[in-house]
Amino acid sequence: MPEEGKWYVVHTYSGYENKVASNLEKTVENRSMGDLIQEIRVPTETVTEIKDNKKREVERKIFPGYVLVKMVLTDESWYVVRNIRGCTGFVGPSSKPIPLSDEEVAKLGVETKSVEVAYAVGDSVQIIDGPLEGFVGTVEEVDEEKNRVRVMVSMFGRETPVELELMQAELVG
Structure with a gap:
């Protein structure tokens, strides 16, 4: 059973992030090290740029000069990553690798934990966690990417929108 890898940050020459990532992927494949070096990411975001009065979507690196690598740290895996061309x-x-904490991984959005929800817009849900625990409301909006749900709850005789995490509400059955 292969170990669960941890995320490490690798410093690269600026502009070499994708090259380092692809070279590392090839090396991992050639040496059959998929169990040690499990995932390689260059974090990017899509940004809308306005240039010459034209809007266009551009993919931009969130951390220029860095590549995230999920790996089991051994002398061999350290050596392979360290000696990829363009990696500093x-x-x-x-330069002793320190893994990212689970909180840092979550903040960076490197690993997205998908949440399956049993409810949809228009369903009645009960709030099962937080200060409004026990209240029942109607789902207005579900945003799985941001892990949020907006529920209309009747409080003090009026409808009030409440933002919750997806796991804080469950379908009234």
């Missing part, structure tokens, strides 16, 4: 080393004291 791991981020950490004296």
